[in-house]
Amino acid sequence: MIETHELTKRFKNVTAVDGLTFTVQPGRVTGFLGPNGSGKSTTLRMILGLNEPTHGSALIDGRRFRDAGTGLRRVGVLLDAGDVHKGRSARTHLMALARSNGIGKRRVARVLEEVGLSAVARRRVGGYSLGMRQRLGIAAALLGDPPVLIFDEPINGLDPEGIRWARELFRQLAAEGRTVFVSSHLMSEMEHTADHLIVIGGGKLLADESLATFAGRAPAPATVPAVPAVAPGALEAAFMTVTADSAEFRAGDRP
Amino acid sequence: MSAETAVLPARPAFARRARVTDLVAAEWLKLWSPWYTAAASAAVVVLSVVIAQHDPKPVVFDAPAWLLMMLAAGLLGAQTVVTEHATGLVRSTLTAVPDRRRLVAAKAAVVVGVTAALALVLASADIVNSRPTTAGSATPGQIAACGALGPVCGLAGMAVATLARHLATTAAGVCVVLGALPLFLQPKQNRWEHDVSNALPYYSWSRLASGSGTMTVPVAWGTLAAWAVASFLITVIILDRRDV
Numbered sequence: 001m002i003e004t005h006e007l008t009k010r011f012k013n014v015t016a017v018d019g020l021t022f023t024v025q026p027g028r029v030t031g032f033l034g035p036n037g038s039g040k041s042t043t044l045r046m047i048l049g050l051n052e053p054t055h056g057s058a059l060i061d062g063r064r065f066r067d068a069g070t071g072l073r074r075v076g077v078l079l080d081a082g083d084v085h086k087g088r089s090a091r092t093h094l095m096a097l098a099r100s101n102g103i104g105k106r107r108v109a110r111v112l113e114e115v116g117l118s119a120v121a122r123r124r125v126g127g128y129s130l131g132m133r134q135r136l137g138i139a140a141a142l143l144g145d146p147p148v149l150i151f152d153e154p155i156n157g158l159d160p161e162g163i164r165w166a167r168e169l170f171r172q173l174a175a176e177g178r179t180v181f182v183s184s185h186l187m188s189e190m191e192h193t194a195d196h197l198i199v200i201g202g203g204k205l206l207a208d209e210s211l212a213t214f215a216g217r218a219p220a221p222a223t224v225p226a227v228p229a230v231a232p233g234a235l236e237a238a239f240m241t242v243t244a245d246s247a248e249f250r251a252g253d254r255p
Numbered sequence: 256m257s258a259e260t261a262v263l264p265a266r267p268a269f270a271r272r273a274r275v276t277d278l279v280a281a282e283w284l285k286l287w288s289p290w291y292t293a294a295a296s297a298a299v300v301v302l303s304v305v306i307a308q309h310d311p312k313p314v315v316f317d318a319p320a321w322l323l324m325m326l327a328a329g330l331l332g333a334q335t336v337v338t339e340h341a342t343g344l345v346r347s348t349l350t351a352v353p354d355r356r357r358l359v360a361a362k363a364a365v366v367v368g369v370t371a372a373l374a375l376v377l378a379s380a381d382i383v384n385s386r387p388t389t390a391g392s393a394t395p396g397q398i399a400a401c402g403a404l405g406p407v408c409g410l411a412g413m414a415v416a417t418l419a420r421h422l423a424t425t426a427a428g429v430c431v432v433l434g435a436l437p438l439f440l441q442p443k444q445n446r447w448e449h450d451v452s453n454a455l456p457y458y459s460w461s462r463l464a465s466g467s468g469t470m471t472v473p474v475a476w477g478t479l480a481a482w483a484v485a486s487f488l489i490t491v492i493i494l495d496r497r498d499v
Contacts, residue, residue, distance in 0.1 A: 050498065051498040065353050066354070066355075069354045071353045072350075080343060082342075083343040083344055083345075084344055085342045092288045095284060096282075097347065097348075099281040100277060100348075100351050102272055103269055106269060
């Protein structure tokens with residue numbers, strides 16, 4: 001379980017995250033949505049102790065993550081597929097992470113196989129495509145077989161097969177009783193993956209409700225059929241409506 | 256929030272309780288991959304030995320070779336920190352090891368071990384090399400000073416990298432602090448320069464290894480120790496407080 005309480009982060013004059021209080025429950029996939037610059041990544045970083053909150057707190061299974069000596073068996077994390085040394089092989093990258101947590105070589109081989117990178121495990125990460133790096137990041141998250149998993153935009157760069165695989169993986173991890181927290185801006189993807197949504201905009205909580213309830217906010221003409229099915233495109237329309245006032249970066253209209 | 260959920264789940268078969276040695280082993284693995292750090296370190300040792308052999312001065316511990324060793328040790332220490340920041344790897348590392356002080360201690364242990372070994376290899380080469388001319392003798396104190404200079408520079412490199420965080424700035428910083436300062440500030444100049452230069456690791460080492468200068472032996476050792484401790488503290492405290 002992930003709990004935040006009045007979580008706030010200010011950078012000089014900018015308040016990136018503003019008094020966020022929410023709980024991410026185990027046993028389901030919770031989507032974390034918000035426009036660019038809404039504070040998603042900063043929130044995740046504060047949950048993981050990478051950024052210190054200006055105010056408020058974040059707990060994972062009842063304790064501050066930074067108070068843990070080793071982390072892989074508590075929380076599996078993919079924040080950015082680029083957070084690796086490009087000169088190392090996938091295998092060495094995972095071996096170093098695993099070794100620091102007392103995890104053996106066989107587990108490294110196992111997760112490489114699980115994400116489909118066994119054949120290229122000895123190649124430099126610098127030569128990987130974004131999709132392959134995402135798979136490597138997912139492998140790192142799975143290393144410790146943790147009860148809590150956090151993925152920041154894990155679908156970016158994955159091919160259709162990879163997207164389907166990741167979706168099934170997240171659903172399965174949640175079905176095993178784990179806490180799965182996935183951020184994305186891909187509404188169509190969330191329709192297939194998430195049970196519950198936490199939506200933020202401008203650093204503030206906009207919605208914390210089931211997928212179907214959230215989709216019900218979609219304005220006409222997108223009609224919402226009975227729970228749990230969601231009309232195609234309804235989620236996207238609902239997201240646009242709810243975040244309309246808080247989108248920071250928006251492409252200009254074509255002349 | 257019940258107490259049960261705060262407990263770590265049962266340890267799976269593939270994991271054992273992580274020890275400090277596991278963390279050191281992980282950092283060791285990172286130091287030697289990619290391969291070019293090992294190659295660069297070896298190249299510097301060979302180069303230092305060659306320079307030492309070609310210097311006509313009849314001293315056991317030859318200055319140019321040791322300045323090069325200082326830079327190599329400094330850069331080796333620096334790269335263990337700066338590559339983490341420059342690549343973003345630091346975020347992966349800190350989610351695996353949230354306790355930043357333990358992480359820095361493990362990095363420092365690896366840097367100290369490797370740079371001490373490099374320095375002692377160069378010292379041995381110097382002693383063997385100078386045997387025909389100066390009866391090739393060195394006191395344990397001289398050898399210890401040489402062995403200590405490597406780790407002092409390695410830790411100083413980590414501190415510079417922690418402050419700079421960018422590859423080029425870090426490399427330039429290490430070269431200035433460890434290489435350029437001792438060349439520009441000489442103890443023979445005015446009082447101010449005398450005091451400042453004596454506070455540099457190079458002149459403390461020089462006093463201990465070659466007997467040059469006016470420093471007392473305890474002051475020279477104290478200076479080296481102060482550099483090591485201050486560098487370690489800078490690295491720990493800044494990383495501990497910084498958002499990454």
